[in-house]
Amino acid sequence: MIKNSFIHKKQNFETGLRKQFASTMIEVGKIDKRLIVIVADISHGILQPFNKMFPGRYYNIGICEPSIVNMCAGLSKMGFIPVVHTITPFLIERSLEQIKLDFSYQKLPLNLISVGGTYDYSKLGCSHHSYSDLASLKHFENINLFVPGSSKELHYQFINNYNRSQINYFRLTEFPHNYNFQYTKLIKEQPIQVEKGKNLTICVLGNKLQNCLELTSKLKKYKVTSDLFYINKLKPINLKKIKDSVNNTKKLIVIEEISPYGGLYEDCLKIIHSINNLDTLHISVNTFIRDYGSYNDLTEISGLSSKKILKKVLKFLNVN
Numbered sequence: 549m550i551k552n553s554f555i556h557k558k559q560n561f562e563t564g565l566r567k568q569f570a571s572t573m574i575e576v577g578k579i580d581k582r583l584i585v586i587v588a589d590i591s592h593g594i595l596q597p598f599n600k601m602f603p604g605r606y607y608n609i610g611i612c613e614p615s616i617v618n619m620c621a622g623l624s625k626m627g628f629i630p631v632v633h634t635i636t637p638f639l640i641e642r643s644l645e646q647i648k649l650d651f652s653y654q655k656l657p658l659n660l661i662s663v664g665g666t667y668d669y670s671k672l673g674c675s676h677h678s679y680s681d682l683a684s685l686k687h688f689e690n691i692n693l694f695v696p697g698s699s700k701e702l703h704y705q706f707i708n709n710y711n712r713s714q715i716n717y718f719r720l721t722e723f724p725h726n727y728n729f730q731y732t733k734l735i736k737e738q739p740i741q742v743e744k745g746k747n748l749t750i751c752v753l754g755n756k757l758q759n760c761l762e763l764t765s766k767l768k769k770y771k772v773t774s775d776l777f778y779i780n781k782l783k784p785i786n787l788k789k790i791k792d793s794v795n796n797t798k799k800l801i802v803i804e805e806i807s808p809y810g811g812l813y814e815d816c817l818k819i820i821h822s823i824n825n826l827d828t829l830h831i832s833v834n835t836f837i838r839d840y841g842s843y844n845d846l847t848e849i850s851g852l853s854s855k856k857i858l859k860k861v862l863k864f865l866n867v868n
Contacts, residue, residue, distance in 0.1 A: 670841055
């Protein structure tokens with residue numbers, strides 16, 4: 549009954565996913581008294597309204613992430629629903645042992661909400677980068693991996709999954725796409741087919757959807773149309789639609805702003821490897837970036853800018 553309390557309400561969505569996260573915590577907190585939010589000295593300001601509305605259900609523990617995850621195991625055992633929030637490499641890579649031992653092995657539920665994945669915190673250097681968080685968590689059997697590219701997606705994914713008896717990982721981006729999905733599509737479809745074509749199958753994970761929309765628009769000038777699939781949940785995932793598309797196009801391109809290992813591309817290969825005369829292209833973060841700069845600077849270095857993506861795709865298609 550708790551989930552049904554949210555679905556039919558008219559929502560006023562924020563542009564940023566972190567603001568939406570704070571807003572959604574209040575919405576859920578009003579209905580579910582088991583919800584407890586714990587942060588590691590991040591997003592403290594935007595969560596103050598939650599703190600004031602629900603005394604004793606919000607804690608800023610500081611930068612001791614493994615200890616925070618341990619604390620949440622105790623809360624989970626007592627019947628509470630813990631939400632842990634901080635920067636991606638510190639939440640996942642620093643605390644991986646605690647997530648594994650305290651939650652995955654013991655089959656306890658937990659909500660992990662990160663911010664600053666890949667190189668979103670570009671100006672803080674490579675200590676704040678994280679390319680392999682999804683791959684690290686993916687082998688846990690009792691886990692859901694969410695990669696929302698907009699605030700609306702985050703809201704829908706959280707309220708429909710936060711109180712399940714599993715580990716939920718929500719990977720928030722600081723650079724959302726601006727494509728507006730309707731709730732009916734999000735509920736009924738996964739992956740979501742954004743465009744239909746006949747020459748090419750393109751799969752994109754999370755916030756790079758905008759780059760792919762620019763790509764498909766430019767490819768039409770070369771008389772190339774594409775089946776464009778958008779994925780915002782990496783596990784579990786059903787890729788039958790993609791297999792059916794690749795059966796027709798014989799060409800697959802996967803674009804994801806994460807490590808080339810353990811992501812969407814490998815999942816796609818598992819279901820299409822038997823298709824004859826198949827060509828594939830994987831565009832991801834293939835190198836560990838040590839540079840500082842803006843997000844756009846590092847996107848250019850990684851080869852995931854719109855310009856670099858187009859160049860790689862045209863070469864793959866042998867189009868001049």
